[in-house]
Amino acid sequence: MSVVLILGAGSDIGRACAHVFAAKGHTIQLAARTLDQLTADQTDLQLRYGVTVSLHVVDALETQTHSDFVQALPVLPDVAISVIGLLGTHAESIKDAASAVQVLRSNFEGPASLLAALATRFEERGSGTLVGVSSVAGNRGRASNYIYGSAKAGFTAYLSGLRHRLFPSGVHVVTVLPGFVDTAMTEGMDLPQRLTAQPEQVATDIYHAIVRKRNIIYSKPIWRLIMGIICALPEEVFKRTKL
């Protein structure tokens, strides 16, 4: 069975991924900024699925530690999934430069740096899959969330480039654009139910995308259509809309 590393394992999508892959018998490496929450998850996964689960500390924003982090893993994973992200509060991100930088770094610089450290090793080995959970918010900058959106746009472009670069070496890269997901990040928001995926659904979609070597996936197919329309609007029209 192969080894799956989950970066941002304390998040809802991270937890859901751990369950989906552990249920298939994979060895799981959970990585997050702190381990407090993860020890209970470790026991839970071991009890439920009888798999080996290890815990690892990593801070996405401490980019200088990333190559050591990868070096220190008990084994180089076959699959690495980044679900790292920070929505922040848009109103705050607009006014306060420090908050904006935090959002930009957490959604782009941090995960990109971690995947870069893994990409080099995967490329040397000539196999593996890297998965980046980005966002439909990155497809077009909108007034309501462009700080978060622009960081995700950067990350989406990064994943695209990484896929292009690694293809000849046999390493695959999956870009995940989930749309709304019912998680801690969106708690308290009034989300339309038909457009909102459960974390378990996103995790299952990620599993299938890896198996079928898909490049870019949306969790609710309707998002492909919605974003297609939003992106197709001429800027003259778009700037007059409220989105």
Place this chain on the structure above:
Amino acid sequence: MKISGWGRYPLVETHLVSPHTEQDLRDHIAKGCIARGNGRAYGDSAVSTATTLHMRRFNRMLGFDAHTGILEAEAGVLLEDIIKVFLPQGWFPWVTPGTKFVTLGGMIAADVHGKNHHINGGMSGTLTWIDVMTADGSIQRLNPDDPYFAVTCGGMGLTGIILRAAIKLRRVETGYIEQRTLPAPNLKVALEMLNAAQGATYSVAWIDCLSKGAALGRALIMLGEHAKHSALHSALHSDPFALKPRRKWTMPMAAPQLLLNQYTARAFNAAYWRAGQRKTEPALTDWDRYFYPLDAILGWNRIYGRHGFLQFQCVLPHKTAEAGLEALLQATSDAGLGAFLAVLKQMGSEAGGISFPSPGLTLAIDFPNNRNSLKLMKCLDQIVLAHEGRFYLAKDARLSAQTLNASDPRMAPFAQMRQITKAGDRFYSAQSRRLKL
């Protein structure tokens, strides 16, 4: 948003949240709330007019001792998951309700009972401790000898938020049940047969609540024992816990009202009775089909149409049971209201607090939600009162505070205790408000 219990009635306007941490829970307690598991209580027990706390994210298994069979887990863990993980290792829950889609916390809050209550007791007897977050936001570990343990088991979430528990599992050799079905032509015989089956591990009677006259209360008594390894067909010996793949059906939408009426229900019940009469040979049934026949139809609550349904469940003491059940069945049959799921079973000893089970016989009947059913259920309430019975809060959506208090002298002290401990200001459901608990 508006949510309901499993009976899809009543719909209650609530603020529904899915907290992640204990601190999240603490923040909500200050504003008034009730915890909700998987929403399988029938009425309005697990929805608050203030905030409803969906406990689905507290769903970790925390440890298992393979010598004692004690599992420690968070309250949101599903019974289905407990069985899936531990049955292949030879363990099964001591107590299970009629669906596996319940949470550990919900099972404790309702102090659920199973088909083995007459010999093994209810849920509260299988716990070694529970962790509860009380009105002041502190977390108490309660042992079975703690008075607050007794009021929390069966306390419908009104004493605090159940966070974690340690639950004992039982050893089983296989995942199969040896089942016997005995037809009883009327209520009197059914009661005699249930009484004669005291020694059976599992016993329950499906009862035709629409049959009339001499056939009033005709029933199929279903007895079950955990099958020993040697009882299995040799093909199953290598994996005695394997489950035959079971087709899952989903009710895609609420059934039209026309589908369920006294004619279809009478016809269904009669056909079911005749089919049961023919299948009296002992048979091996897997655990899923035996304990959870309705789980195969996801969303079966939609069968009763868009107005939902009501379940009536009471327990009557032995001394009045026969007369009381006869009166209840007569009233139901006379009213001719569509009802195909009626279940009768013996109960063993009483637990503490306001927990439902008590020695005697418990009857549960489903009714489509409409004005006639509500009227009939008021008559049934009076019959229960006259026969010194009591009601199951996990099924209730419409009792009055007056009826509840008249039936059960434990309720008033429970409500007082809630005032004194401030639990009443912090933890309340639509049901507890209606029943003035």
